[in-house]
Amino acid sequence: MPTKSVDRTIDVREIDGPPFDDIMSAVGSLEDGERLELLAPFEPEPLYEVLDSRGYTHESDRQDEDLWRVLIEPA
Template sequence: MTTEQVDRTIDVREIEGPPFDDIMAALESLEDGERLQLIAPFEPEPLYEVLDARGYAHESHQQDGGLWYVYVEHA
C-alpha cells in the first residue's frame, strides 16, 4: 500500500467525543480503490483489529511531532 494517494481524510483531533462512529461512517462510504487517511495524536491500535475483521487493509506511520497517519483501504 502506498501513502501517496488519499481520497478522504479524517483528523480525529477535530472530532468532539469518541471518533469511532465517524471513522466507520467514512470507511463505509469508501468505494473500491479509494483510500482514507486517518490522522491521530496516538496510535489507534484498538482500531486495527476492527479494520482487519471488516476487511480493510491499513498501514500506519508516525510523523515528526508524534502524529500518527493511518491509511485504510478495502483489502
C-alpha cells in the same frame, strides 16, 4: 510509505468526543480502490482489529511525537 493517492481525510483531533463512529462511517463509505487517511494524536491500535475483521487493510506511520497517519482501504 506508498505514494497512492488519498481520497478522503479524517482528522480525529478535530472531533469532539469518541471518534469511532465518525471513523467507521468514513471507512464504510469507501469504494473499491479508494483510500482514507486517518490522522490521530496516538496510534489507534484498537481500530486495527475492527478494520481487519471488516475487510480493510491499513498502514500506519508515526509522523511526529503526537501525530499518527493511518491509510485505510478495502482489502
